[in-house]
Amino acid sequence: MRFNILGSLEIFTCDNRPLQVNASKTRQVLALLLIRNHTVVGVDTLIEELWGDDPPRSALATLRTYIHNIRRLLAEEEQPEGRDLLATRQAGYVLHVDDDQVDAKVFEQLIARGRMRLERAELEAGSADLRAAVALWRGPAIANVGFGGVLGAHAIHLEEMRIQAINLRITAEKALGRDQELIPELRSLAVTHPYNEVFHAQLIESLYRSGRRAEALQAYQRLHSNLDRDLGIAPAPEIQRLHEKLTSC
Structure with missing residues (x-):
């Protein structure tokens, strides 16, 4: 599967078939799990993201419904036996998607590699990595997701990384005349x-x-x-x- 969040949230199967997530709060939960891929996202954090300081009494049960919907979505793509893409942990939930399936993670990897190459004075290669990183963006991050404070902070961080990548690449190209x-x-x-x-x-x-x-x-x-x-x-x-x-x- 392929997950895009550098723009509207998009999900594609291996045969490039788009998958729709119609419920807005399900998209919200999935976006946060994708941004924190391989990291446990606590139940309290998810509830804070969804409802802020005024969660309903049914918040936990409703969150479990959203998690169930995401699991059904992920089941659209057959996984190797024993692999659970969305695992339940005592404190919350953790998504295990290969980083090269998430555009934001590829973006971060390209920036890291570009920085390393610039530090080695490999200006052409470093500039190319940074240009490729910025080219992944299709618009504001998670543009079709209404988000709360937690997800909003991540969106701001990604945008700051994008601006830094543009500046680094321009600096490298200026050094190339x-x-x-x-x-x-x-x-x-x-x-x-x-x-x-x-x-x-x-x-x-x-x-x-x-x-x-x-x-x-x-x-x-x-x-x-x-x-x-x-x-x-x-x-x-x-x-x-x-x-x-x-x-x-």
Whole structure:
């Protein structure tokens, strides 16, 4: 089976047949179990995720119904004898799906490998791993799942990892001398992340390195205006130093 959560929650059989999970709270439980693959998720944690601080008296029985529904879903794919994909533990439940069947886990593996290759100065290979990691995303994580505090925190963590992967890959490609090629992507990132000073700094620097100093100054002014108007702050000191470098040329 294949499980995708970097976008809408999707499940596919080995023959690429999609499986539907219509009940919203069943999707919620499955998403949390997938994100914590191979780790026991406590009953208390699942109840907190589903109902917050005000669970119904029937919470435990209802949770067991959701677990039963997930087991029925997983039974759509025949497993080797003795293999239980969703196991019950004294404290909760644990999903045992191969990591290469979950796009979020593949994403994490690619980032780890990419970081390792960059540390070895293997810039091309590391950049390729990071690009492949980000390419797995189809939209906001678990976009078709309504989630509570626990799952929401995981979604934020995945998004932060995605942003870090983009920045690492761009840094590697800049080191390979690809500033000119990166400008269109950096412009888009500056628009979609108006307060992310790292992306703006990357754009300003790439414009400057490409001989487009006037455009670099305009990019700095846009950032300065966004931060001052919306947040009442100035760009970080390192970006101000970059601006000073531009104006002193």
